Amino acid sequence: MAKRSITPHSLGANGQNGGARTLIERAYEQLRADIIEGRLAPGEKLRVEHLKDHYEVSAGTLREAITRLVSDALVVAEGQRGFRVAPIALEELEDITRLRVQIETEALRQSIQAGDSAWREAVQAAYAALSHAEPIVPARRREWELLNLRFHEALLSGHASPWTLRVLRLLSRHSERYRSVGMHLPGSQREVHAEHTEIYEYAMAGQDARAALALEAHIRATPDALIRALREGRITLPSADAHQVGEALLA
Template identity: 70%
Template sequence: MAKRSFTPLIALPGGYTAEGAPPPGDPSRTLIEHTYATLRDDIVEGRLPPGGKLRIEHLRTQYQVGAGTLREAVTRLVSDALVTVEGQRGFRVAPIALEELQDITSLRVHIEIDALRQSIRAGDAQWRTALAEAFTALSAEEQPIAPPRRRQWEALNVRFHEALLSGHASPWTLRVLRLLSRHSERYRFCAMGLPGSVRDVHIEHTEIYELAMAGQDARAALALEAHIRATPDLLIKALREGRAFLPGTVQLMRS
């Protein structure tokens, strides 16, 4: 694999803003953020394959950073559950599995739907303004979503979903959903490349946004649930039809 150079990545979970500026502070922390975001992107996009061993000595050459920086970045990925620890044997990229996607989806539906309804009921003018700004920014990136700008879209997608829930502040809900979102991104990346997909994510977001702004919490919740379930439904269908294969999974038999 070719050596990676560091460029600012659009990755909110890694500490970057939607505009792509690195976080301020200690330069050593900035390098760790760069390393974390780059490793994370390589896991999401499959350059570091599911189940693959992460050898610090090899990664030092590949990413051109010190062992200490790498270990701290990898440790953060362990906290994200994107990397697993093998006792004294080192680290591996977390496996990818259809069952995991279904579990993530069920948790998101259970938590995010209730949080949205509370947010709409409690949302004030400031919430409506923030949601409108997030929707406008996201809309500019997804008509349609350009594959080279997937990272930018992901950051704005996170911003929009968090803005939807921000009318009723719940820090722990946000923490849990951010963790689930980091895992969901691996599957969204697979779904974006499905041949013959006719899904219009912008229409889905528009419906959720308009219902939320209109205060229709029950209908907005139903629209959000359909939106959350769309990715696993599309992947399962593609797997059954032989149009897709998730690394590290057993292919489903065609039905």
């Protein structure tokens, strides 16, 4: 795994580094991507003194980035013992899924009922942009994740609720690792674009109950597929014991 080079912004006139926050943001994004895509395995210990060289930032900058990942529930703080990548488990995915179904389907119904012409235009634009990125391919997964989030948030924007969006963003960020695993399921027959199209068409037709049912099926598709694959022995969930990604970084 090659080093992550982070180039600081130019120094200000007073000689101070004006890009400190940008360095933290970049380290955060790169760490987050490595966790979601499995290069840093669930349960892996994050040794700051070693990883700072890998990401080419200071220990302080890396700790700031890791602290943000704790807030995202992607990293677990272990008191004085440092940090580990949060574990991954089907029980957790099922819990996340239940919460998303409860919160997001009701928010969608309210949004459709209250949505105006500006809401319709926002949903149409988000759907069109997402459609250009589908079907999903692993190489463009990060782009798709962003467009997918924008589409789901546009659907809910007809009935503004900042706290609903905050909660759903947290759930979405934490479930990305499961979606990443799901994309590599052997023999997967899922048609994600067709699922999005069904939700979109019901929303545009004002059929809030049908749109909510389609959204629930869409949310449940990944955990259902993972559970089936695990039961059939086609996959195992990643873990630090299964592949020592972090140890390779220290070599």
